[in-house]
Amino acid sequence: MENNAPGALLSSLSAFDPDLHENQYLVYFIIEKEIANTSMSMLFSINPENGNLYALKTFDYEIEKEFLFHIEARDSGSPPLSSNVTVHIIIVDQNDNAPVIVSPWRAHGSVVEEKIPRSTDKGSLVAKVIALDTDSVHNSRITYQILQVTDATLFSLDQYNGEIRTMRMFSSR
Numbered sequence: 001m002e003n004n005a006p007g008a009l010l011s012s013l014s015a016f017d018p019d020l021h022e023n024q025y026l027v028y029f030i031i032e033k034e035i036a037n038t039s040m041s042m043l044f045s046i047n048p049e050n051g052n053l054y055a056l057k058t059f060d061y062e063i064e065k066e067f068l069f070h071i072e073a074r075d076s077g078s079p080p081l082s083s084n085v086t087v088h089i090i091i092v093d094q095n096d097n098a099p100v101i102v103s104p105w106r107a108h109g110s111v112v113e114e115k116i117p118r119s120t121d122k123g124s125l126v127a128k129v130i131a132l133d134t135d136s137v138h139n140s141r142i143t144y145q146i147l148q149v150t151d152a153t154l155f156s157l158d159q160y161n162g163e164i165r166t167m168r169m170f171s172s173r
Contacts, residue, residue: 002061002094010044013051015073015083023077026051031070031084040069044089053087061093062134093136103130114164118171126155129162 017024028051033040044067045054051073067089074082104127106112114127133140143159156167 001092002059003096004055004058006055006057008055009052010055010089011053011087013046013053013071013073013085013087015051017075017081019075019077023075025076026073027076028071028073031072033069035067040067043067044069046071059091061091061136062097064091066090093139095135095139097134097139099131099133099140099142101129101131103128116166116170120166120170122166122168124166126164126166129157129164131162 013028015026015028017026027048028046029048030040030044030046043056045056046052047054051071053071067087069087070084071087072082072084074080104112104114112127116124116126120126129144131142131144133142142162144157144162145159146155146157149155153167155164157164
């Protein structure tokens with residue numbers, strides 16, 4: 001999960017060795033691999049005694065979406081025998097990024113003004129609001145709404161495409 005706490009338990013891996021006595025004791029470890037100049041052991045930790053896999057850092061879905069690496073279980077026999085498994089960690093996106101209105105552009109805290117002629121027809125496009133959200137597809141769906149309105153008969157806002165249109169004529173021609 002994105003925004004996890006460092007040290008969060010991600011999974012528990014287990015292996016079984018049918019040998020007896022000290023030959024049955026297993027040790028788990030991450031088989032080293034680098035991704036983008038980062039070692040897996042800098043991102044993940046495994047408890048060598050019980051196979052618990054932990055995150056060593058907080059993950060951000062918008063930066064890293066998945067990791068693929070191997071973990072080995074090795075017994076204490078002589079010679080030591082081992083088995084490994086491929087671990088696929090998928091970071092699940094959280095809705096942690098607010099949408100940003102990019103059009104019509106306005107300086108922070110300023111008001112957008114659109115000028116339309118009095119003779120504008122009903123249904124005319126006045127403006128189109130466009131917002132972007134950097135979360136994944138599911139979490140980046142945007143809907144639009146008017147928060148304050150002085151006269152609900154003047155304009156309509158399409159909640160899905162952000163188009164603001166006139167709902168009536170303002171004066172006769």
